[in-house]
Amino acid sequence: MRILAVIPAYNEAENVGAVIEDLRSFDCDVLVVNDGSTDETAAVARQHGAAVITHPFNLGIGGTVQTGIKYALERGYDAAIQFDGDGQHRADQISRIVGLVASGEADLAIGVRTVPGGYKMGVTRKMGSQLFQVVIRLLSGKVINDPTSGFRCYGKKALQLFSRCYSDDYPEVESIITAARNGLKVEQVPVLMRGRLSGNSSITRRKSAYYMMKVMLALVVDSMREREKILLGDA
Amino acid sequence: MDWARTVSLVLATGIFAFIIWLVRERRLREKYAILWLSTSAFIILLTISRKALEVAALSIGIYYPPSLLFLVGVLFLMLVAIGHSVTLSRLSESNHNLAQEIALLRKQLEDERSAREAQCGGKK
Numbered sequence: 060m061r062i063l064a065v066i067p068a069y070n071e072a073e074n075v076g077a078v079i080e081d082l083r084s085f086d087c088d089v090l091v092v093n094d095g096s097t098d099e100t101a102a103v104a105r106q107h108g109a110a111v112i113t114h115p116f117n118l119g120i121g122g123t124v125q126t127g128i129k130y131a132l133e134r135g136y137d138a139a140i141q142f143d144g145d146g147q148h149r150a151d152q153i154s155r156i157v158g159l160v161a162s163g164e165a166d167l168a169i170g171v172r173t174v175p176g177g178y179k180m181g182v183t184r185k186m187g188s189q190l191f192q193v194v195i196r197l198l199s200g201k202v203i204n205d206p207t208s209g210f211r212c213y214g215k216k217a218l219q220l221f222s223r224c225y226s227d228d229y230p231e232v233e234s235i236i237t238a239a240r241n242g243l244k245v246e247q248v249p250v251l252m253r254g255r256l257s258g259n260s261s262i263t264r265r266k267s268a269y270y271m272m273k274v275m276l277a278l279v280v281d282s283m284r285e286r287e288k289i290l291l292g293d294a
Numbered sequence: 295m296d297w298a299r300t301v302s303l304v305l306a307t308g309i310f311a312f313i314i315w316l317v318r319e320r321r322l323r324e325k326y327a328i329l330w331l332s333t334s335a336f337i338i339l340l341t342i343s344r345k346a347l348e349v350a351a352l353s354i355g356i357y358y359p360p361s362l363l364f365l366v367g368v369l370f371l372m373l374v375a376i377g378h379s380v381t382l383s384r385l386s387e388s389n390h391n392l393a394q395e396i397a398l399l400r401k402q403l404e405d406e407r408s409a410r411e412a413q414c415g416g417k418k
Contacts, residue, residue: 092397113400118390122394125394129394129398130401227390
């Protein structure tokens, strides 16, 4: 099974090197999608031997992950892993999400943060996350404990679906619904994560109100959409 | 003709002519000109004929005829603005796809170039 690890990176020159080194322990190709960084992200990534795609300007996290998805599909990979460039994801946990896809149990596998000793969320984020969980369960019947997690594995079907429609900003929650509604198998598996190596989360408190509204609107509208026609024959 | 109507007529005709001129200069597409032209045409029509304005206003229950002008104006402007939002969404979608396409093509070009260089180096 050919697997591509996609690292979306915007000004992650400090962390991306260590992340690529961490990924060496897993047998996969590494692609850094540089979302128009103004620092040395691309150069550092190349030095560490990763393939690098650079956007001509900043497209946001959704567009960046989607570029990786399009690349994986173009080059005939069987699956792609989304792996954060800031160091909070751990390469030793990859086999858990890949396992679900490799065994055919899932088309989209989501690594959810396990609580013991590990991850601490702010109050607002926790509330938001819980609200999303409820909405996801209502719309898709799926229980996903950590729907905003960006530690994921996309199987072939998910690559095909998301190469066509993947939201620009805050795509994580929406993509779960899109996948489930289009008949893809979405599964979760608990994983360990680290705290961030450096820098801050992209979701600030000021933006989180917009985040909630945008995602809620997207979820409601998405549930009114017709299914995408995925042509599996092209695979 | 009173002063207000003259001003209104001159303005509406001016805007009409300006839109036509923009299309002639290829600075505005026909597609987007249509709504603007119909807005100004409608206002010209209702300004010229006070009778038409009064009949139209009273028939839908507006007792102060000039407010029909405002209503029509606001409605058309709203349509134009929504049209712009739709166009903007479509443009940002294609912009997004183009940027990704460029990035992927550049990657492919780099790969092919380095493969060719490696091959040439091998031959030497």
